[in-house]
Amino acid sequence: MQPNMRCMPRDHTGHEVLAVVLQVRDAGLSVLLWRRARPPYEGAWALPGGALGDTEGLGPSVRRQLAQKVDVRELSHLEQLETRGDPDRVPGRRVLATAYLGLIPADADPGLPGDTAWHPAGRLPEMAFDHAGIVAAGRHRLRNKLSYTNLGYALAPPEFTMSELSGLYRAALGYDVSATNLQRVLVRRGQIEPTGAAAAPGRSGGRPAARFRFRTRRLEVTDAFAVLRPPAPAGLEEREKA
């Protein structure tokens, strides 16, 4: 199309990174947004992020930008989402955006700057640029990965009861999840295990719940859900050890 256009010195296309940071806050899925004080989209809400540094990797850049909004040490998970390159996604100039999905456990409550706040991911305020669509992509990714990976660890505190975990899944998935089934499924898959200690009995009585933890806090995919799975690779008992 334009063989030499790539050498044009000016009007280069910029590149920015954005982050969809999600956390379950009081029984709902929330996303971290900041309010734009200047045009374009003055007063609208935007995802945290900013321009990619000249010698900076994408992942490190997200972490750096995010550090201006929250304590990044709270981040339990970070993965690349998608890159948007619509020529006019930003009015005036060409900016590509690579979006990341970040998760924060429900027990964390990082302090925020004045222009930044949590918003329910289901009912977004007026959003700048194409950020509403990016949030939707992030929610989608989270929903899917909760089903076939152990990503729940990224939403949950180090220890939890099944009721609490069920509440987290409910908030993230958008529908009720039976604590009974959730426990059976996650234990069978080896994702969670009881800690042994029982939780403090509830505020209004009731049998004290057992506490659980995720066995590993790094992403692992449940390959047992490949629909046409490979023939069982002989050994059966090493699955327990792995």
Place this chain on the structure above:
Amino acid sequence: MQPNMRCMPRDHTGHEVLAVVLQVRDAGLSVLLWRRARPPYEGAWALPGGALGDTEGLGPSVRRQLAQKVDVRELSHLEQLETRGDPDRVPGRRVLATAYLGLIPADADPGLPGDTAWHPAGRLPEMAFDHAGIVAAGRHRLRNKLSYTNLGYALAPPEFTMSELSGLYRAALGYDVSATNLQRVLVRRGQIEPTGAAAAPGRSGGRPAARFRFRTRRLEVTDAFAVLRPPAPAGLEEREKA
């Protein structure tokens, strides 16, 4: 396409698009590569792609670049894979690359330019830059999506027998897939249906196979495989109509 050294000044970071184009060719999964004639990585093989135009969307750019290698009308599927931004993934200058996954049905045999050829995706030749990793990501994505979507349509010709389809899945997944089970699963999910016509009986005898087709040739996800699925949404019979 190849890094143009005249543009070397490290003013801004450039952006290119790449495509992992996969096709099942004689019982194996193959990827489209071209051979670099100039340094860096002279003689090594690279993914098709090139610099993003200044006013060009990402998807259109991949299609444009790909048109120089194959007949893009053969492309049955195209989706974004990931963006690589390692500061030194390309020696000398900063180039971000957004990779796409493209699929071509097994019955197509597009003509190729002289520097371009199909290679077995399992045993790659010496690859330029980080392209080997990108091919691996593409194979991974294909394997996963074959399990929980109807993406098989993108590998298969308009009509096929179950033996042929089983061979395609075997090539893409890397392990044997029983034609019996595959038929039952895909029919139950409503992905494929018999065309009615029977295939020409085999070259060496045998019962003539029934021919099948995919009901739709657009991507649809098999939501029934969400592990913790939402409560059944009442109506049961409209699933048949959908």
Place this chain on the structure above:
DNA sequence: GGCAGTTTTCGACTGTCAGGCGAAAACTGA
């Protein structure tokens, strides 16, 4: 202390679906 209320835990039952096996069907070539 006993009893009602509450919450969690456990076991049993059902229905769906994938995987495997073998018999029957349908064709070719000798």
Place this chain on the structure above:
DNA sequence: TCAGTTTTCGCCTGACAGTCGAAAACTGCC
């Protein structure tokens, strides 16, 4: 007609999700 080949169909099994109900374990009130 018969052996060989390939596909198709039906049956069985085993895994697993979803539901329900009973039992367990606690609080608070009488």
